[in-house]
Amino acid sequence: MPRAGLSTAAVVSAALDVVDEQGVEGLTLAAVASRTGVAAPSLYKHVAGLAELRALVGVRVMVEMTERFTAVVIGRSGDDAVAALLRSYREYVREYPARYAAFPADPLHDPAMVDAGNRMMEVFLGMLRGYGLTDSAAIHATRCARSIAHGFASIEASGGFGLGEDPDETYERLIAMFLASLRS
Structure with missing residues (x-):
């Protein structure tokens, strides 16, 4: 079950925070997972992978x-x-x-x-x-x-x-x- 409040939009917002702090090269699923308080595999409930996250x-x-x-x-x-x-x-x-x-x-x-x-x-x-x-x-x-x-x-x-x-x-x-x- 996804963490309460975590959605695709929230994942993208967290990814933007990562980009703002670490640059585009710092955007990884692990960095976004850390920011959202979930394990990286949990992100797959919201995005298909890093390529989709970058597109979003x-x-x-x-x-x-x-x-x-x-x-x-x-x-x-x-x-x-x-x-x-x-x-x-x-x-x-x-x-x-x-x-x-x-x-x-x-x-x-x-x-x-x-x-x-x-x-x-x-x-x-x-x-x-x-x-x-x-x-x-x-x-x-x-x-x-x-x-x-x-x-x-x-x-x-x-x-x-x-x-x-x-x-x-x-x-x-x-x-x-x-x-x-x-x-x-």
């Missing part, structure tokens, strides 16, 4: 990010919405760098992640409709936005901006460049 962690990260992005773009449009989303993306990575490392590279081609990936994609696509971007133009713009946010935030999280200039200013310049490209 990736989905949870996408859901968290999508919720944040949705919250910051609601009531905004155009440049204001795009800038808010890009800032929110960077802030998530700054707040949860290890957790962000669990973000899947290509969630739209993984059956376990496609729903969460599509929900996130819809936030981006919806935001870009205000620029008249549809179909492949919207996909290209979404890729550009993700590349800007992911690339900058990942480099920043790994300590890659050691020069004296303010990274905030650099990021704002990237946002301005992207916004200019959307308007052209």
Whole structure:
């Protein structure tokens, strides 16, 4: 019988705590079992194994990010919405760098992640409709936005901006460049 209160969602939450403390490489069934107070075999009542747990962690990260992005773009449009989303993306990575490392590279081609990936994609696509971007133009713009946010935030999280200039200013310049490209 599973420990009272232990569920798949609770296992994933414990896994996220492990990732936050030890990084993605520290995510093991033993570490999650220790955190939840059960023996590792007991986790199999909630997840099929480490691969499924990693997928569920990736989905949870996408859901968290999508919720944040949705919250910051609601009531905004155009440049204001795009800038808010890009800032929110960077802030998530700054707040949860290890957790962000669990973000899947290509969630739209993984059956376990496609729903969460599509929900996130819809936030981006919806935001870009205000620029008249549809179909492949919207996909290209979404890729550009993700590349800007992911690339900058990942480099920043790994300590890659050691020069004296303010990274905030650099990021704002990237946002301005992207916004200019959307308007052209």
